[in-house]
Amino acid sequence: MSGSTFGLLFRVTNFGESHGPAIGCVVDGCPPGMALSEADIQPDLDRRRPGTSRHVTQRSEADQVEILSGVYEGRTTGTPIALLIRNTDQRSRDYGNILDTFRPGHADYTYHHKYGLRDPRGGGRSSARLTAPTVAAGAIAKKWLRERHGTTFAGHLSQLGEIVVPFESQEHVPNNPFFAANATDIPRLEAYMDQLRREGDSCGARIDVIARGVPVGLGEPLYDKLDADIAYAMMGVNAVKGVEIGAGFAAVAERGSVHGDELTPEGFAANRSGGVLGGISTGQDITVSLAIKPTSSIRTPRRSVDRAGAPTTVETFGRHDPCVGIRATPIAEALLALVLMDHALRQRAQCGDVSLPVGPIPAQAPPSA
Template structure:
């Protein structure tokens, strides 16, 4: 299967299926000398693992990571880092019925159209469990960025009609609420809305937002390797994400140039901006302001009510999905967005190291 590798210098390849023996990632291009342990990775995986609250799938997985290579005496060696998480709670019998029937909103039909064959157990390769590898790799990228004073922080912006009030933004709240919202009052409203959806055997969509702070100006490229284009690709590759915005996003199309432009000013010898409608990116390159990325996520397609579909024989039929599914994807996907952003930003920074001749000469002098 093509398309499982991302990155130019900091490169990741994820592998594994939802109901296979294990899932994981190979990270190539990580510099030598980074202190790294399984605990560094685990704290990120714990944020996305299932069975942690009433609004996540009740599939019970420890998602315990194993570092298989690329580490010696607690530090990276510069060689490929292989990480693995074993599956321990598969119930493949829940998916027997969909072996012949295509689930609405899922990739079942597309897999058959492409390959003429598919792993129907839990969605196989297109399952949300594939993101284990992304998160493990992103934890490494985030730790490298921290060494340079760059932070990546994602949270839930909205769930259904419930929006977080960003005037009440609190990072600790975003890491403690089960919705990953940075506003405790919005979290309570969102949980009540989710309960209504569960009682109606339905699911809910929402919006995630990610902030990158500390990134210097000039990271990214002006044509095909634009930072915003690569962020959009990385984040759109997360299952169920249907739209990505940078800064004001779609709202910018309603504004005039005088409203949308961010005036530049000098403060303490540095170029700054009065506003940040651009979301920290101009012409495909970072402008020194915080990068703001937003992702819109569709409702979980697995809902516990009868749905019309067709089977592999081309017959109309009705399907009621069984199994253990998230009523909403967003809270567990927040850390995936954070990690995909970290991977993309780090790769862009590595590529940027050869942008200026004096930087290259100074490094090797």
């Protein structure tokens, strides 16, 4: 009932607060026998962690993961895997001025009215810090899917504020602080972010993520469709306000003669469906895009009210990302992996005995991500 658990057969329960002693999750349902250590999880956490460039929050957290249970002699046991990440660089004093006020665009107002109280330190439970355990759990799902099905995940930032970032090559993503699949536009993105920080303002972002090597047949009709669960998961990411799968909203302007992906003996001619038909995976690439709103915690003074309803002005201090979307790529990858992992286990449980002639791998349109 608390909204902290995700998944049916591969279940992840997230716990902790931004300025508490630790954050973490419990992963239940991971099949036994898979080799697993902290070294399998840490690389994705390192990609997401704060303080990695001047363009993100300067909170300095190592985000070192600890496996507390569910692994014996280097292999998963099939029992719950508890993952712990200790908080080491909290500065709760930065939030003293918002104890009795609500930051516009933030969850302060809604948390206060839902629970009757809230943890104002760094946003408490509503902080993007709580995406770290999700990334850790996603690393486990990625490993199982890669070893069992050859499924891989790749994401990149395709728009920063009003700047559209052209796709050049996925190889560029690890080589810049923006997760951009681009090498030529990085100076422009840096100048844009530096200007935002000087102005005490923020911007949004668009993130594209893709899963390749997805088995055919994942997803359930009617209400557990694969694309519905992907959208549900992505909307659980802090600051996400929109999700597109495949052509997304561009499908509105397309005709049926164009939008429907034709089939040929060699495979699908295109992938406007984003790899999902009728809520079930086609075996093509799963393509997802996220719209992330501007960071709500900014230095620019904004109008608000206090707990008594009196008018006031709020200016947020502390260490914040001028664009939370910059570090969202590994989070989106992790959530897509969690959804596919859960549905892969559900498919194995219900339809493991289904046997059909296997044709060639579905053809793909030229990749855009």
